[in-house]
Amino acid sequence: MSLNKLNDEIITSFANGNKDAFIAVYNHYQQIVFNNVARLIPQTDVVEDVLQEVFLKLWENKNKFQDEHAVASWLFSVSYNQSISHIRKLIRERKYLESMKTDFNFEYDPESEVEIENIKENILTEAINQLPLRKKQAFELCKLQGKTYAEAAEIMNISSETVKEHITLALKFVHTYTVNRYEKESAISLFIIGLYFRT
Secondary structure (H helix, E strand, O other), rough: OOOOOOHHHHHHHHHOOOHHHHHHHHHHHHHHHHHHHHHOOHHHHHHHHHHHHHHHHHHHHHHHHHHHHEEEEEEEEHHHHHHHHHHHHHHHHHHHHHHHHHEEEOOOOOHHHHHHHHHHHHHHHHHHHHHHHHHHHHHHHHHOOOOHHHHHHHHHHHOOHHHHHHHHHHHHHHHHHHHHHHHHHHHHHHHHHHHHOOO
């Protein structure tokens, strides 16, 4: 990340839709935005998701900016708002899962935890093995091995955005497969998927 100010020519070119200028803006601010988001969200993969969303919105709103100060202020504000949106979404998901546990009288005890772990393992193994090869590889790298989108992208020789797309589609498939395959145990299945897998 450059510590020098971006000159007006770069900002003007970016506002006019120049992709090289956009890359310059991205390279200049991406670490700053990443750090701001990471102060609110501890999960690196979620931070990367927010980062991509923020810069996608920046590109979509490129014609609004006339100087670097406007870009910096916008990035600070939008990255904060996007982070809060993700946090609120997580809270809603957790509340939903808690309500499911109550509705289905789902409780943990020392013996049932072993059974739940076995169910979880079987469900995920079956679902993952049904994934197309590239989606399976992306899923295993990011969700099972804990690699970032960037690390997975380098290993797979694709872009981080493509890795994210693979993960999103893989998670949708895993969720659908789980519900359809274990209809009678859907409450438990959804609970497990919600706890262990987020995009």
